Amino acid sequence: MALKSSPVLFGWLTRLSRRNFSTSKALAAKPVAVRDALNQAIDEEMEKDEKVFIMGEEVALYDGAYKVTRGLWKKYGDKRVIDTPITEAGFAGIAVGAAFAGLKPICEFMTFNFSMQAIDHVINSAAKTFYMSAGKVPVPVVFRGPNGAAAGVAAQHSQCFAAWYSHCPGLKVLMPYSSEDAKGLMKAAIRDPDPVVVLENEMLYGVPFPMSDEALSPDFVLPIGKAKIERPGDHITVVCAGKAIDTALEAATTLAGNHGIECEIINLRSIRPLDFQAIARSISKTHHLITVEQGWPQSGIGAEICARVMESSAFFELDAPAWRVTGADVPMPYATTLEAHALPRAQDVVAAATAVLGNKISAASSQ
Amino acid sequence: MATPSSTRSTVGTGSLFALGSASGGAIAGGMCSARQEAVAVGMQTAMRNIDSVITAYRCHGWTYLMGVNMLGVLAELTGRGSGCSRGKGGSMHLYARNFYGGNGIVGAQVPLGVGVAFAHKYRGDGGVCFALYGDGAANQGQLFEVYNMAKLWDLPCVFVCENNGYGMGTSVDRSSASTDYYSRGDYVPGLWVDGMDALATREATRFAIDYCTSGKGPLLMEMETYRYSGHSMSDPGTSYRTREEVQEVRQTRDPITSFKEKIINQELVTPDQLKEIDARIRKEVDEATKLSKTDPEIGVEELSADIYCNNLEDSIRGTHPGAPLKHIQVAVRN
Numbered sequence: 087m088a089l090k091s092s093p094v095l096f097g098w099l100t101r102l103s104r105r106n107f108s109t110s111k112a113l114a115a116k117p118v119a120v121r122d123a124l125n126q127a128i129d130e131e132m133e134k135d136e137k138v139f140i141m142g143e144e145v146a147l148y149d150g151a152y153k154v155t156r157g158l159w160k161k162y163g164d165k166r167v168i169d170t171p172i173t174e175a176g177f178a179g180i181a182v183g184a185a186f187a188g189l190k191p192i193c194e195f196m197t198f199n200f201s202m203q204a205i206d207h208v209i210n211s212a213a214k215t216f217y218m219s220a221g222k223v224p225v226p227v228v229f230r231g232p233n234g235a236a237a238g239v240a241a242q243h244s245q246c247f248a249a250w251y252s253h254c255p256g257l258k259v260l261m262p263y264s265s266e267d268a269k270g271l272m273k274a275a276i277r278d279p280d281p282v283v284v285l286e287n288e289m290l291y292g293v294p295f296p297m298s299d300e301a302l303s304p305d306f307v308l309p310i311g312k313a314k315i316e317r318p319g320d321h322i323t324v325v326c327a328g329k330a331i332d333t334a335l336e337a338a339t340t341l342a343g344n345h346g347i348e349c350e351i352i353n354l355r356s357i358r359p360l361d362f363q364a365i366a367r368s369i370s371k372t373h374h375l376i377t378v379e380q381g382w383p384q385s386g387i388g389a390e391i392c393a394r395v396m397e398s399s400a401f402f403e404l405d406a407p408a409w410r411v412t413g414a415d416v417p418m419p420y421a422t423t424l425e426a427h428a429l430p431r432a433q434d435v436v437a438a439a440t441a442v443l444g445n446k447i448s449a450a451s452s453q
Numbered sequence: 454m455a456t457p458s459s460t461r462s463t464v465g466t467g468s469l470f471a472l473g474s475a476s477g478g479a480i481a482g483g484m485c486s487a488r489q490e491a492v493a494v495g496m497q498t499a500m501r502n503i504d505s506v507i508t509a510y511r512c513h514g515w516t517y518l519m520g521v522n523m524l525g526v527l528a529e530l531t532g533r534g535s536g537c538s539r540g541k542g543g544s545m546h547l548y549a550r551n552f553y554g555g556n557g558i559v560g561a562q563v564p565l566g567v568g569v570a571f572a573h574k575y576r577g578d579g580g581v582c583f584a585l586y587g588d589g590a591a592n593q594g595q596l597f598e599v600y601n602m603a604k605l606w607d608l609p610c611v612f613v614c615e616n617n618g619y620g621m622g623t624s625v626d627r628s629s630a631s632t633d634y635y636s637r638g639d640y641v642p643g644l645w646v647d648g649m650d651a652l653a654t655r656e657a658t659r660f661a662i663d664y665c666t667s668g669k670g671p672l673l674m675e676m677e678t679y680r681y682s683g684h685s686m687s688d689p690g691t692s693y694r695t696r697e698e699v700q701e702v703r704q705t706r707d708p709i710t711s712f713k714e715k716i717i718n719q720e721l722v723t724p725d726q727l728k729e730i731d732a733r734i735r736k737e738v739d740e741a742t743k744l745s746k747t748d749p750e751i752g753v754e755e756l757s758a759d760i761y762c763n764n765l766e767d768s769i770r771g772t773h774p775g776a777p778l779k780h781i782q783v784a785v786r787n
């Protein structure tokens with residue numbers, strides 16, 4: 087699917103230029119699309135560990151609905167790259183069962199919208215079994231696929247599951263943004279002994295990000311549960327993950343240019359476990375906080391972060407209440423203009439940051 | 454088999470051609486039903502005013518047949534205000550009287566259809582619900598759950614499997630342990646129907662209505678058809694089948710060509726009359742297409758319209774606390 091907006095490109099350019107200033111290695115490095123980084127990660131882990139296999143709809147002969155598994159069926163054959171019928175509850179259950187028995191399945195959902203057909207196996211079978219069995223039955227399964235809003239596919243096909251899955255103890259939930267994130271987190275997910283949900287984003291699949299030599303090596307893996315400072319800054323902490331980082335980066339450039347406001351953008355990478363220390367550290371420097379996510383506001387990721395601030399000494403560091411920038415609290419409409427208004431835009435992040443920094447909170451409606 | 458002589462079948466004839474032109478037309482948007490028209494058209498011709506339908510995302514033709522005009526369908530595909538869902542639902546979510554969508558989740562419409570059938574029986578209105586699904590959807594577990602309940606409770610539901618040979622890029626023999634879809638309801642009796650023949654689909658539907666309304670419970674019909682184009686706008690439809698295969702179906706089984714031949718040979722219509730119908734419909738489609746591209750979208754205030762039938766929230770949260778939305782009521786409540 088075609089990319090809809092320039093923020094994607096914009097975010098990439100920002101990063102590219104920053105990297106060019108700091109390291110010469112990255113300058114030489116070839117940009118790699120997120121899709122290819124994921125492919126690399128799966129390929130390398132399949133090569134390394136015979137127990138790893140991938141199953142899902144259209145992953146083999148068709149090379150994946152979004153071409154993430156391109157070439158893998160040719161390389162590994164029917165035994166390890168398996169096309170399933172359209173039966174999410176069934177094949178997710180099979181993946182979890184295979185993990186019970188010691189294999190390391192990667193279960194692809196064509197999109198996470200369809201994982202709702204199988205959510206019982208993700209939560210009741212995968213997340214809880216290690217605990218219920220008092221540690222006798224580990225469940226090293228990976229559930230992955232594109233998550234969140236794409237473009238022009240309306241309500242049933244456009245929602246973010248970060249809050250849904252990160253609600254559940256027993257699951258680890260990752261949300262890569264860049265190609266480095268994608269590769270490092272996917273490899274970590276496959277190697278991890280627990281069930282891991284990897285929430286990718288269709289709009290980012292085709293976006294090229296420069297990858298360092300280190301990230302290109304087969305040994306590269308990122309730690310689960312550690313956030314990354316995507317852009318350092320002194321004035322306000324902006325916590326986000328996945329596609330929302332593009333929005334935040336674009337806003338940060340505007341804020342720096344027009345208002346002299348420097349945002350510190352935290353790329354969570356991992357939604358569960360959540361790297362609250364990184365957030366708290368940043369707040370103690372900036373004393374201001376906003377969160378940005380595409381999901382709905384109620385009981386969302388931003389809500390969780392704000393609650394943790396309230397429960398900790400980070401609260402005393404804040405000079406103003408924190409604000410959440412989220413998807414609007416409506417099902418996703420199909421019409422182009424409405425769709426654009428349903429998702430957080432850079433201007434919303436700018437508005438939120440200036441409101442929080444200007445302490446204009448009371449002027450806004452209380453919610 | 455009866456000859457198409459009633460007024461209804463004239464409507465049917467027109468519809469068949471109308472859907473043919475519309476799906477060959479220049480509208481972008483999702484998954485159309487090119488050359489699966491004979492299923493919907495034949496079925497609708499046999500259906501009564503009380504009967505209802507639910508299907509998956511290949512719903513454009515059905516919406517038209519169930520009473521929405523061409524602009525209502527086409528403007529929904531372009532996401533404009535004249536669309537039958539005001540542009541909020543889009544390509545996969547069209548609705549009409551007795552037509553419950555338009556569903557984007559493969560298989561989900563089938564239990565819903567059984568629910569509609571349940572309501573027909575509950576109310577005792579004598580209606581039958583047709584629940585349509587693809588060969589790919591035929592494998593979803595929830596279908597088997599509702600075959601059971603439909604039979605257990607003898608609900609007036611007709612399960613209609615539109616077998617077009619593929620679920621996305623996966624051919625039926627790569628997805629299904631048995632490709633005799635008509636037999637997969639086990640205790641729900643099944644019929645195999647040539648889905649490329651509008652007369653066959655009509656007669657089968659008549660039979661199904663008789664069967665269900667006599668209290669015998671559900672029935673399954675497999676309609677064998679074919680998808681000429683790719684799965685959706687982004688699938689060229691060439692990596693998992695040969696061009697020759699598509700070509701052969703076009704030449705030997707095309708539902709519109711064969712129906713034209715049949716009615717000309719029976720002297721029910723002259724080639725000139727058909728040309729006239731064709732031209733009239735083409736014009737109608739062209740006009741609706743043009744309108745569907747110039748028609749405005751609904752205003753952004755409708756972003757928060759009709760989320761609830763009875764809204765209880767003071768304000769709907771927008772993208773941040775400083776941008777609240779108001780729930781507004783657009784649809785008439787009764």
Ligand SMILES: Cc1ncc(C[n+]2csc(CCOP(=O)(O)OP(=O)(O)O)c2C)c(N)n1
Binds near residue numbers: 203587590684
């Ligand atoms: C639960 C679910 N899983 C996967 C998809 C993605 N998907 C959309 S259509 C489709 C193929 C369906 O094939 P079939 O039922 O044969 O219908 P056809 O498109 O051939 O009419 C798939 C896999 C979906 N929409 N919903």
Ligand SMILES: [Mg+2]
Binds near residue numbers: 587589615616
């Ligand atoms: Mg099919």
